[in-house]
Amino acid sequence: MNRISSAAFDAYWQGIAIQKEDSRLIATVQEIITQVRREGDRAVRRFALQFDQSSPETLEVPAELVQAVGEQFKQREPKLAAALEVAGDHIRGFAQQQKAQLVNFEYPLTPGLITGQQVIPVQRAAVYVPAGRFPLISTVLMGVIPACVAGVEEVIVSSPPLENGLPDTRIMAAAHLVGARRIFAMGGAQAVAAVALGTQTVPKVDVIVGPGNKYVAAAKRLLFGEVGIDLVAGPTDVLIIAEEAPDLIAADMLAQAEHDPDARARALVPSPALADQVLQRLEIRLSGLPTASVARSSLDTGGLIIIYQSKEEAIRIANTIAPEHLELQVADPESWVPQLRNYGSLFIGKHAVEALGDYAAGINHTLPTSGSARFTGGLSVRHFLKTLTTLRCTSGPGYDQACRVAERIARSEGLIAHAESVLSRISGSL
Numbered sequence: 001m002n003r004i005s006s007a008a009f010d011a012y013w014q015g016i017a018i019q020k021e022d023s024r025l026i027a028t029v030q031e032i033i034t035q036v037r038r039e040g041d042r043a044v045r046r047f048a049l050q051f052d053q054s055s056p057e058t059l060e061v062p063a064e065l066v067q068a069v070g071e072q073f074k075q076r077e078p079k080l081a082a083a084l085e086v087a088g089d090h091i092r093g094f095a096q097q098q099k100a101q102l103v104n105f106e107y108p109l110t111p112g113l114i115t116g117q118q119v120i121p122v123q124r125a126a127v128y129v130p131a132g133r134f135p136l137i138s139t140v141l142m143g144v145i146p147a148c149v150a151g152v153e154e155v156i157v158s159s160p161p162l163e164n165g166l167p168d169t170r171i172m173a174a175a176h177l178v179g180a181r182r183i184f185a186m187g188g189a190q191a192v193a194a195v196a197l198g199t200q201t202v203p204k205v206d207v208i209v210g211p212g213n214k215y216v217a218a219a220k221r222l223l224f225g226e227v228g229i230d231l232v233a234g235p236t237d238v239l240i241i242a243e244e245a246p247d248l249i250a251a252d253m254l255a256q257a258e259h260d261p262d263a264r265a266r267a268l269v270p271s272p273a274l275a276d277q278v279l280q281r282l283e284i285r286l287s288g289l290p291t292a293s294v295a296r297s298s299l300d301t302g303g304l305i306i307i308y309q310s311k312e313e314a315i316r317i318a319n320t321i322a323p324e325h326l327e328l329q330v331a332d333p334e335s336w337v338p339q340l341r342n343y344g345s346l347f348i349g350k351h352a353v354e355a356l357g358d359y360a361a362g363i364n365h366t367l368p369t370s371g372s373a374r375f376t377g378g379l380s381v382r383h384f385l386k387t388l389t390t391l392r393c394t395s396g397p398g399y400d401q402a403c404r405v406a407e408r409i410a411r412s413e414g415l416i417a418h419a420e421s422v423l424s425r426i427s428g429s430l
Helices: 006-017 023-039 041-051 063-076 078-100 137-150 169-178 188-197 214-223 246-257 272-287 292-302 311-321 354-359 397-412 416-423
Strands: 002-005 105-110 113-121 124-128 154-159 182-185 207-209 237-242 264-269 304-307 325-329 345-348 385-393
Touching: 002 006, 006 304, 006 311, 023 041, 023 188, 023 214, 041 188, 063 078, 063 169, 078 137, 078 169, 105 397, 113 397, 124 137, 124 188, 137 154, 137 169, 154 169, 154 188, 169 182, 182 188, 188 207, 188 214, 237 246, 237 311, 246 264, 246 272, 246 292, 246 325, 246 354, 264 272, 264 292, 264 311, 272 292, 272 304, 325 354, 345 354, 397 416
Parallel strands: 002 304, 124 154, 124 207, 154 182, 237 264, 237 325, 264 304, 325 345
Antiparallel strands: 105 113, 113 385
């Protein structure tokens, strides 16, 4: 666990911000994409056997099996099924509010020029659900529900096969519960390539969303352009700005650290005394934590406590880090909010714990990492919608003026056919 003063932050941050691209990883993923492009299902099965030690007979899980798994799940784990339904209702409600902000309209800029937009869902989307150390059941809800709210005609789920050749049963059950009827037993870069390119049995999608390991992230980045993506995910991270309550700070840092050894748990505190108390509480909590080995590795590698001198300094550091999750455990959180600009999700006040956002509060947990919150937000209903513009014109003075303006700009660029095209539409020329 690193502990530094705010004065040392800039040098520390500059040092860890210098990252070299793993050329071997990129080459590996590029070869996987090439082989899936060339061989389709055969390559996907081969890589499944190589990386997952499982090669399903059919990549798509039969629909009747998915339905059976879903029904058995409700009977076998009724409390978890009920919890997923409540969480799903919250996620759906939030997504519906997001969609309500994206509307069709037409607006007359000037007499004769009527501009507009049409908000249209993509036709087919894929939700990738990891199932490595922890099967992320919640990721099914976070990906499938916004897609369904957006109006996507076909939502498919792809998740790595287990030894039996099928994805985790809880992932399949959750997918069935929230409306995804097609599930594929595919993981890793080969799954991303399959849904992006299409194979003999896997449909080509318009958008791929969902987190994954570094191979999944690399595949999404390499295939972007051939397919839409939500974002390229790096290690998950949290930044907690706190003035007191060391036990809550430690609890929330560990909730992030237990994800994997690359997870980044960071805190901004106003005094060395509070920093010491947080370190003590971390040790106490680690002693009884089942995931302690992973959490400790994460804290040893990338854990960080920064001691800040002023509110302004803390805000500057937070905006520089641009965390995936930003918690405000301060006395007057509302006074901080307007100046905080870079975060995936902001958790305001001590009751707004980040883990609640991960599961049941309605906001999405697929968020920008590695500082990318400086320029993008997290997964939302908008990732499944296209905002398309329209132009409707009628003759008149405003229209004629716009044509002459277009003609002048076109001629200045040397594009004479452009100029003549608009000029031919002016009143009296038709």
